[in-house]
Amino acid sequence: MDEPVSSVAQRLRRRPRRVEAVIQAVLFASGLLSILVTIGIVYELAKGAWGFFTHPLWEDTNKALAADVAPEDTLLPVTEAGRDIPPGAVVQIEDEIMQVVAVPDPTHLQVQRGLRGTRATAHRAGLDLFLESRVSLVEFFTHTRWVPQTGDFGILPLVNATLMVSLIAMLVALPLGLAMAIYLSEYASPRMAQVLKPVLEILAGVPTVVYGYFALTFVTPLLRRLLGADVVEIYNMASAGIVVGILVTPLVASMSEDALRAVPNSLREAAYALGATKLETALQVVVPAAFSGLAAAFIVAVSRAIGETMIVALAAGAGPNFTFNPFKAAETMTGHIVRISGGDLSYDSIDYNSIFAIGLVLFVMTLGLNLLSQRIVARFREEYR
Amino acid sequence: MNAAARFHPNLPARHRRARWGLVLFQSATLFGIVVLMALLYNIVNGAFGLAAVRYRIYPGDLGLDLTTITALPPEQLRGLLAAYLSPGQLRTLEREKPLDQRSADELARLVVERVLRPKVLDTWPLVPSLLHTREIVAEVQQKYPDAEVRWMAWFNQRFLSRPQSSDPIRAGVRTAILGSLWLVGIAALTALPLGVAAAIYLEEYARRDRWFNRLIQTNINNLAGVPSIIYGILGLAIFVRALEPVTSGALFGAVPEGVTANGRTVLSGGLTLGLLVLPIVIINAQEAIRAVPASLREAAYALGATKWQVIWHHVLPNALAGIMTGTILALSRALGETAPLVVVGASTFITFDPTSPFSKFTALPIQIYQWTARPQPVFRNLAAAASIALLVMLFVLNGTAVYIRYRARRSQRW
Structure with a gap:
């Protein structure tokens, strides 16, 4: 039964323990999951909030088309009443979205038709123009009314x-x-x-x-x-x-x-x-x-x-x-x-x-x-x- | 002049103030007990009491007694149905399930629902019902001459065994109880292994001087303080929407065409609750592991x-009771949670039981919320009855935890 000391030492030597390493990795991953949960919360909240602040809102300008418009027209006759629409603004008439290129005079808008996948269609006189806007951070944190409608x-x-x-x-x-x-x-x-x-x-x-x-x-x-x-x-x-x-x-x-x-x-x-x-x-x-x-x-x-x-x-x-x-x-x-x-x-x-x-x-x-x-x-x- | 006053003129006043202080502290504590009593009183008060019920045909007119109606021979019940229902209605019933094959219970329920058709007009809580019975009866006779005053135990055995219904007399919480059990089960299956694993890592492996270990610990403490509704939003974004193919069961082909719940399944709800209680499970398990002597x-x-042998064979068995107690307490939190389930999209009205993780679901707290929020007062009675059911479930769960703790203390080896 006598075994040389060197062989005993050989058997008792520290061995790499793969299973233990795997277990430790799994345990560490579980601990890490809590960090992922936090990241998930922050990411999803931030993503949703980004969606909120970039969501287009269509505000009624009370400006209306002054005459019927054909699909190919780019100069829109509009009424003088209502809010001013600046050049560069995005407006919506019915389902069509268009961008204002220039405002030659208060009763006309030079526009680019059929933006963002919408189709240029004919519109009738009297239809209201809706101006695109977004919720600003300032409005979000300082206004005292919350009425989504x-x-x-x-x-x-x-x-x-x-x-x-x-x-x-x-x-x-x-x-x-x-x-x-x-x-x-x-x-x-x-x-x-x-x-x-x-x-x-x-x-x-x-x-x-x-x-x-x-x-x-x-x-x-x-x-x-x-x-x-x-x-x-x-x-x-x-x-x-x-x-x-x-x-x-x-x-x-x-x-x-x-x-x-x-x-x-x-x-x-x-x-x-x-x-x-x-x-x-x-x-x-x-x-x-x-x-x-x-x-x-x-x-x-x-x-x-x-x-x-x-x-x-x-x-x-x-x-x-x-x-x-x-x-x-x-x-x-x-x-x-x-x-x-x-x-x-x-x-x-x-x-x-x-x-x-x-x-x-x-x-x-x-x-x-x-x-x-x-x-x-x-x-x-x-x-x- | 007593000795104290002679010693210092302020002393009697100070002692008086000290006595008042004690009275104040005691009454604050007493107030807590009073509130608890008021809470329980309020629930019991709502779950029983008188109700004004109007029948289309009064049971007495047919020579029936509602309490013994199920004991009548099926032929007589079938006869009643045949006599009072139109041929069209009878045909529909026959098509659902032939009347000959229905049990006396089913037939009796049909007679009540289709022939007698009770409708609750008004209800009174338990205490006024007991104290002012006569006034209530007089009021009903004046306000609803054709109604009958009846004692209602809103919390009863049939309430527990019946599915949801829009008719308060027939409404029950079986669907909700089963939904709650599914949710808590799924939450336990996710939070227990993950939570214990994380606790073992933090207590046995993690070196405190490493920044990421400290980060994990701080993060867990913070997660325990995140409002539950935020977890609901997380669950909505991740389980309901991002993982919809998994949580709706579509990926596994587990759901028949046309009944998919769009990810708003009991699995999504359970996983959300699992994440919600995970930090609590971790913190409790850490404490249990820490209590095992070095x-x-x-x-x-x-x-x-x-x-690992040390952990598996010595630390865990000795910490097991503490881990179980902590986990059960965390699960009782999950059982009572409402807000995250509303956000994840619990159904407010379903009449069929959850049968798989991919079922639509409702839960007891959701039912209580829905019924309390209804404007008709009769649903408040149902909310009270459902609250009793929920409190009993919580009591059983907590009782189990206390029992485990007690057993463990007795057999503790150090």
């Missing part, structure tokens, strides 16, 4: 409703969640916490659509009874905001509790030793010490509230409305996306593409908040290491 | 095991 695409009403709902939600969730967190970490006995935590977990686990039902059939009637049915509309931002607040309260509570528990006990003991009451210790020592953790919890909750969809889709109303009155109906960004995509839209309509543009704004907002919160948490961890 | 790994290495 008239070509108005200002995202502000949607953003405003989203922020209103989130603000109301945070007015509910911040005090409530913080108070629960202080109670759980500073006051409650372990047994009490054992009872309360599942309640919070259940509240956090209720599907948002059920919360939406709750908002519409419980909170809204309650608000209408308390404040008057003439003040509170059936669909309103206040009801949706309150329920979104209830939805994110468990999140605020549990993240805040973690932050409060991370405060070293020596700080509390020092406060007690100086004669502070429990409340003073909690509010003046522990809460300030955990401030960055609490801020992170708050920011994550805002991000959740902004992205929340079903509650606002059911309770906040179905129509963009630029208002600061919380008791009025107004559609949020998420509510709009759900309503538009729930309908039957063709894939190349501007309405359809608009959900990508709104989605991109939503994504950037929530991503920014999440990154901010992570940065704050990372800094907080270093404080008490 | 001494176990070191012992295995000391015996000459390779890295």
Whole structure:
């Protein structure tokens, strides 16, 4: 049985393990998939948003053909009334698209006929000319009307409703969640916490659509009874905001509790030793010490509230409305996306593409908040290491 | 003057404030419990109660009792159908399935639907129904003289076993429940292996000082915070549109001509939900793997095991309970998700069950959304009943997770 040492060493030598290398590659690929998901989200949102901003809109110029036009005519007689059409503009008459080459006088247009695959056809006098335009970034971010039928695409009403709902939600969730967190970490006995935590977990686990039902059939009637049915509309931002607040309260509570528990006990003991009451210790020592953790919890909750969809889709109303009155109906960004995509839209309509543009704004907002919160948490961890 | 006050004049006031602080914190916590109660109350309140029902022909007029109608002999039911339906209607029914071959249940349903034809005019929630029964009956007699007041349990066994219908009395959630199960199943099949693989890579293989490993980790944390509706848009763009030949089943020839769902299939919905819960599965699995003590790994290495042998034979079995618990919790999130499914294109009205990954689908949350959004109040009752079904499913799922965790804690070896 005696084997030379060199042969044993030979057998025990490190061998290349192909199977292990393959496994590691597969595992790495799985990790990489998450990056692909992010890239996919950004790519698809950007592509759809590009489609939205380059989608031609045809605006009625109220200028009409002054006489019948034959397919081969290139000098169009038009009425003097209506909007000016500059040279280089693209106009549409019926199904035909043409480009204005020159404007010799206010009642004539020199055009190139039958552009973009359309055919030059005869048109009758009195037909309106439609001028091509596109949604500009400035219009998108500054206009206060969102009416796709008239070509108005200002995202502000949607953003405003989203922020209103989130603000109301945070007015509910911040005090409530913080108070629960202080109670759980500073006051409650372990047994009490054992009872309360599942309640919070259940509240956090209720599907948002059920919360939406709750908002519409419980909170809204309650608000209408308390404040008057003439003040509170059936669909309103206040009801949706309150329920979104209830939805994110468990999140605020549990993240805040973690932050409060991370405060070293020596700080509390020092406060007690100086004669502070429990409340003073909690509010003046522990809460300030955990401030960055609490801020992170708050920011994550805002991000959740902004992205929340079903509650606002059911309770906040179905129509963009630029208002600061919380008791009025107004559609949020998420509510709009759900309503538009729930309908039957063709894939190349501007309405359809608009959900990508709104989605991109939503994504950037929530991503920014999440990154901010992570940065704050990372800094907080270093404080008490 | 007590001792404390003598010690410092501010002290009684400070103690008073401390007591009020406690009351405040306690009442905030209590408020959470109250809200949960209100939520449950609201659902139960909607799922049962009185209803004003109008029949074209009242069961009493025919000497029928709705509760025992299925016990009647089939001949009598066939006789009723023959007596009250036009010859044309009867012929249509015969063509669908001869009356002689239909069971008593089917015949009874036909009698109710075609002969009696109940129609819900108005409904009342449970609590007013119990407290003001007499007023409600009087109101119905005044408003709808020809209607009958009936107790309705909107959530009942037939509600669970019947497909969707536009008639609230006949509407059920079987299609939706099956759709939800398909969705969660597909989500589990995609998210579990991918999520665990990614977690193993990040915990066991990845070197933290490499920038791309940190990028993957940060990216996963961020993905967990992306609003679910964004995943819906991603699913719409990728699974419904870009991969339509795959997700519609056309590539595999799995779909008969003419019934293609254009990529808006249960497969697209399930994959979208899979991507949605993937970061949660990864994060939970990472935690479970991290909880396995290093001494176990070191012992295995000391015996000459390779890295993969250590992971496969020691780390994974010990982390399995944690991984399962985390995955089930993630799946319960998938079960309740609505927004991404609306965007991906869940059907709002289908009456046939999903039979393959390439079927059109609806899901319980979608049904709740649709019914709640309807203007007619009777559909709110159905939404409440469907909410009960959804909450029960979630409860079972979470209960399983809690049970697994409990079993694992008991048999934990470290």
